[in-house]
Amino acid sequence: xxxxxxxxxxxLLAAALLLIAFALLSQRRIVGxxxxxxxxxxxxxxxxxxxxxxxxxxxxxxxxxxxxLLKVIVLPWIFFRLVRRLDMERDVEPVINIPTTxxxxxxxxxxxxxxxxxxxxxxxxxxxSTLGIAMAVVLISFLTMITRRQAIAQVIGFxxxxxxxxxxxxxxxxxxPLVVELGIALDVLVxxxxxxxxxxxxxxxxxxxxxxxxxxxxxx
Amino acid sequence: MESGIALQLGQTLLAVLAAPxxxxxxxxxxxxxxxxxxxxxxxxYRNLRRLFHKDVVLAPHASALFRVAPYVIFAAMxxxxxxxxxxxxxLPFSPxxxxxxxxxxFAVARVFQALAAMDVGTSFGTLGARREMLVAFLxxxxxxxxxxxxxxIAKSTALPTIVEVFAHQQFAIYxxxxxxxxxxxxxxxxxxxxxxxxxxxxxxxxxxxxxxMILEYSGRHLALIEWAVAxxxxxxSTLGIALFLPWGIAxxxxxxxxxxxxxxxxxxxLAGGFALALLETLNAKLRLFRVPEFLGTxxxxxxxxxxxxxxxxxx
Numbered sequence: 001x002x003x004x005x006x007x008x009x010x011x012l013l014a015a016a017l018l019l020i021a022f023a024l025l026s027q028r029r030i031v032g033x034x035x036x037x038x039x040x041x042x043x044x045x046x047x048x049x050x051x052x053x054x055x056x057x058x059x060x061x062x063x064x065x066x067x068x069l070l071k072v073i074v075l076p077w078i079f080f081r082l083v084r085r086l087d088m089e090r091d092v093e094p095v096i097n098i099p100t101t102x103x104x105x106x107x108x109x110x111x112x113x114x115x116x117x118x119x120x121x122x123x124x125x126x127x128x129s130t131l132g133i134a135m136a137v138v139l140i141s142f143l144t145m146i147t148r149r150q151a152i153a154q155v156i157g158f159x160x161x162x163x164x165x166x167x168x169x170x171x172x173x174x175x176x177p178l179v180v181e182l183g184i185a186l187d188v189l190v191x192x193x194x195x196x197x198x199x200x201x202x203x204x205x206x207x208x209x210x211x212x213x214x215x216x217x218x219x220x
Numbered sequence: 221m222e223s224g225i226a227l228q229l230g231q232t233l234l235a236v237l238a239a240p241x242x243x244x245x246x247x248x249x250x251x252x253x254x255x256x257x258x259x260x261x262x263x264x265y266r267n268l269r270r271l272f273h274k275d276v277v278l279a280p281h282a283s284a285l286f287r288v289a290p291y292v293i294f295a296a297m298x299x300x301x302x303x304x305x306x307x308x309x310x311l312p313f314s315p316x317x318x319x320x321x322x323x324x325x326f327a328v329a330r331v332f333q334a335l336a337a338m339d340v341g342t343s344f345g346t347l348g349a350r351r352e353m354l355v356a357f358l359x360x361x362x363x364x365x366x367x368x369x370x371x372x373i374a375k376s377t378a379l380p381t382i383v384e385v386f387a388h389q390q391f392a393i394y395x396x397x398x399x400x401x402x403x404x405x406x407x408x409x410x411x412x413x414x415x416x417x418x419x420x421x422x423x424x425x426x427x428x429x430x431x432x433m434i435l436e437y438s439g440r441h442l443a444l445i446e447w448a449v450a451x452x453x454x455x456x457s458t459l460g461i462a463l464f465l466p467w468g469i470a471x472x473x474x475x476x477x478x479x480x481x482x483x484x485x486x487x488x489x490l491a492g493g494f495a496l497a498l499l500e501t502l503n504a505k506l507r508l509f510r511v512p513e514f515l516g517t518x519x520x521x522x523x524x525x526x527x528x529x530x531x532x533x534x535x
Contacts (some may be wrong), residue, residue: 008393011532015395019402022524026517099516106520106527113531132531 041071137164235301240264249497271443289336337433348432365522399525406518
């Protein structure tokens with residue numbers, strides 16, 4: 001371990017990302033999910049800024065600022081308002097119980113670490129060792145989506161997955177071109193707006209945001 | 221060599237004498253955080269003195285085990301306090317036990333506590349003993365995993381070597397230790413019977429874990445057990461400091477640094493005690509059946525720390 005100090009901090013923040021991904025997986029409350037998501041965005045912003053400063057990639061600074069604006073401030077604010085408007089500050093029981101989910105999460109981490117090893121051996125960036133963590137965050141967020149029935153929890157899982165992908169891009173190739181990242185940021189924002197409109201529609205129809213109601217195709 | 225032994229005795233004595241003070245500090249912080257007037261910091265000492273002056277009342281069918289257990293528990297905790305590097309690293313006593321044997325030492329105390337609780341045959345004692353064993357068998361593997369994460373980095377299970385690697389070699393950030401630290405906090409709340417696993421100040425028998433086991437004790441036996449509880453908290457705090465904040469523990473044979481080391485230790489313990497009180501105030505006690513989930517999470521976090529070590533920190 002003879003990495004320079006900024007990169008050691010990037011590694012620490014990568015570990016924090018994974019830790020928060022696990023916290024998201026074990027969180028029962030919607031409000032807790034939103035707060036954790038905001039923290040994850042902050043860790044992502046810090047690590048991107050550090051990589052940008054260390055490798056002198058100015059466009060990464062822009063995407064770090066975008067992350068801060070979008071994922072730490074705007075989206076959590078929208079979600080908090082939504083939770084208050086829809087009045088759903090209750091516990092949600094996940095589909096599988098939490099200890100089992102966490103065990104599956106560990107298996108996913110081992111899988112992701114092994115999967116990333118040959119890829120990170122090929123990558124030429126200084127942050128390549130964090131690629132495994134990025135993939136683990138993607139898979140765990142996906143698991144978070146699968147194990148929730150609440151619409152908002154699923155959307156937060158989706159956004160956490162996007163965090164993981166963003167981190168993977170930073171660690172493997174110092175981020176995508178700025179145009180692509182601007183496009184993704186806009187997509188995420190528009191996507192959330194569309195989903196919020198969906199939430200209201202779903203709630204109007206079924207008087208709940210539990211997605212089990214959508215599994216039935218016919219009305220009785 | 222003789223000076224080493226003197227220092228070893230001094231460190232153990234310091235732990236034994238200062239342990240109730242740490243407990244008093246945590247209680248005072250909890251009171252402040254709850255907007256109450258804090259009790260005196262010396263209250264635990266006064267409690268111990270009061271208990272030592274009282275007579276022992278024994279149940280008629282209490283066996284010898286019941287009478288021996290407090291001494292065994294106290295002795296195990298004193299031994300543990302002597303082994304953990306607190307002031308100066310690598311004292312003559314440290315090779316006596318590595319991290320794994322230390323976990324075993326805590327287990328010895330716990331087994332005697334549980335056996336003594338079942339010895340008298342009251343229902344609350346048995347209930348407390350069973351609960352304690354439920355919590356303990358989940359907490360122990362997690363604690364071992366935390367130690368293994370440190371051992372993997374230092375390539376040794378001996379505590380002095382781990383401290384040596386963390387404190388006195390080239391500074392490096394170990395992300396795996398972040399996971400281990402969270403897991404260690406969760407385990408130490410379970411092992412020390414603190415919120416969110418157990419409430420040390422409860423008076424309601426149905427929610428008790430640790431308190432239910434010592435309901436039958438009185439007089440000097442109770443004093444020894446209370447002292448051992450304080451000592452366990454102190455040992456766990458110094459253990460956490462040795463693993464995660466070891467800067468300030470003096471290397472072998474550094475005599476001049478001793479006053480500085482004492483100041484550093486005091487500051488770290490004050491901060492750690494406040495952090496413990498803060499976390500206890502912010503959390504509510506868990507339902508007993510949520511405790512396995514809590515400790516399972518601690519275990520998984522420690523395992524995750526090991527995995528992260530293999531991914532990020534392998535040279």
